[in-house]
Amino acid sequence: MPKLTAQRQAILDLINASNRHWDADEVVRALVDAGASIGIATVYRGLAALESQGLIDSIQLADKKRYERADKAHHDHMVCTGCGHIEEFSHDTIEALQEAAAEKKGFKLTGHQLVMFGFCRKCRQELHT
Amino acid sequence: MPKLTAQRQAILDLINASNRHWDADEVVRALVDAGASIGIATVYRGLAALESQGLIDSIQLADKKRYERADKAHHDHMVCTGCGHIEEFSHDTIEALQEAAAEKKGFKLTGHQLVMFGFCRKCRQELHT
DNA sequence: TAGCATAATGATAACTGTTATCATTATCGT
DNA sequence: ACGATAATGATAACAGTTATCATTATGCTA
Numbered sequence: 186m187p188k189l190t191a192q193r194q195a196i197l198d199l200i201n202a203s204n205r206h207w208d209a210d211e212v213v214r215a216l217v218d219a220g221a222s223i224g225i226a227t228v229y230r231g232l233a234a235l236e237s238q239g240l241i242d243s244i245q246l247a248d249k250k251r252y253e254r255a256d257k258a259h260h261d262h263m264v265c266t267g268c269g270h271i272e273e274f275s276h277d278t279i280e281a282l283q284e285a286a287a288e289k290k291g292f293k294l295t296g297h298q299l300v301m302f303g304f305c306r307k308c309r310q311e312l313h314t
Numbered sequence: 315m316p317k318l319t320a321q322r323q324a325i326l327d328l329i330n331a332s333n334r335h336w337d338a339d340e341v342v343r344a345l346v347d348a349g350a351s352i353g354i355a356t357v358y359r360g361l362a363a364l365e366s367q368g369l370i371d372s373i374q375l376a377d378k379k380r381y382e383r384a385d386k387a388h389h390d391h392m393v394c395t396g397c398g399h400i401e402e403f404s405h406d407t408i409e410a411l412q413e414a415a416a417e418k419k420g421f422k423l424t425g426h427q428l429v430m431f432g433f434c435r436k437c438r439q440e441l442h443t
Numbered sequence: 444t445a446g447c448a449t450a451a452t453g454a455t456a457a458c459t460g461t462t463a464t465c466a467t468t469a470t471c472g473t
Numbered sequence: 474a475c476g477a478t479a480a481t482g483a484t485a486a487c488a489g490t491t492a493t494c495a496t497t498a499t500g501c502t503a
Contacts (some may be wrong), residue, residue: 187450187451188450188451188498188499188500190450190451190452190498190499191498192451192452193451208489209489209490210489222453223452223453224452224453224454224455225453225454225490226452226453226454226455226490226491226492227451227452227453229489229490229491230451230452230491231451234451245376247374247379248488248489249488249489249490250376250489250490263415263416263419263421265421266424272419272421274415274418274419276411276415278407278411279408279411279412282405282407282408282411283408283428283430286392286403286405286430287392287430287432289403290392290401290403290434290435291434291435291438292392292394292401292430292432292433292434292435293432293433293438294430294431294432295395295431295432295433296430296431296432297428297429297430297431298427298428298429298431299412299426299427299428299429300426300427300428301412301415301416301421301423301425301426302423302424302425302426302427303416303421303422303423303424303425304421304422304424305419305420305421306419306420306421309420309422316479316480317469317470317471317479317480319469319470319479319480319481320469321480321481322480337460338460338461339460351482352481352482353481353482353483353484354461354482354483355461355462355463355481355482355483355484356480356481356482358460358461358462359462359480359481360480363480377459377460378459378460378461379460379461
């Protein structure tokens with residue numbers, strides 16, 4: 186049972202304040218810039234604690250982990266290879282099909298992660314220039 | 315146009331010989347154990363080269379990248395949190411739904427990765443012991 | 444409310460997977 | 474065979490993350 190300390194509350198507030206997907210480094214920087222005193226190790230531990238309590242969500246990208254607001258209805262992500270923009274989307278049918286596929290293999294699902302890569306509308310236009 | 319050197323051929327043969335999902339370290343170890351002389355850097359470059367030519371596929375897991383035989387029909391993965399076992403599965407409908415979702419957001423898809431986490435049949439039984 | 448066990452903090456060392464460097468060697472087209 | 478180009482391998486460097494450890498905060502409990 187992790188404690189919701191002042192530092193963790195600050196992290197949580199920061200993440201809850203927007204739709205952004207934050208990495209640990211961005212979180213420290215934002216908090217320090219806002220006048221808080223917090224170290225990178227504390228941020229890593231805080232993020233892990235908050236996630237374990239279901240207060241925030243995360244996606245594991247190739248290079249780093251990014252955290253976002255908790256969403257009771259699980260959603261997936263589209264990542265733009267051009268600019269890094271992350272778009273969210275949810276699709277009940279996909280979820281259901283996953284469950285069915287797992288069932289067929291004898292798996293008891295605990296979670297999943299679907300990331301789609303491509304170019305967002307803006308970057309597509311720039312490619313054609 | 316990368317060259318298919320002796321080292322890269324050895325990597326390719328190793329990966330093609332099974333359904334396993336290899337990380338770079340396992341590849342060097344296997345090749346060295348088999349009497350080959352190859353360095354870790356060469357393996358990393360070889361794996362990247364082979365993948366860029368479509369001769370092998372890869373999945374990016376949280377900690378490391380794993381390589382497997384190329385599969386023209388894209389498949390996704392179920393990873394057992396208990397023992398690390400990786401099961402493959404493919405589902406045309408899921409693929410189609412992803413395309414549709416991307417279209418709706420203005421994304422031009424270039425790829426995707428769906429990883430499901432859970433417990434395989436064997437590990438489920440052990441949990442109940 | 445004081446005392447105390449437990450957990451969190453923060454600076455930094457350590458670790459892991461991966462990429463860069465660079466001198467040497469192999470490859471391939473002419 | 475020559476020469477340009479690319480690959481190799483040992484190792485340094487790098488990025489993200491976790492471990493260590495002395496110090497500080499938290500929140501029971503008496």
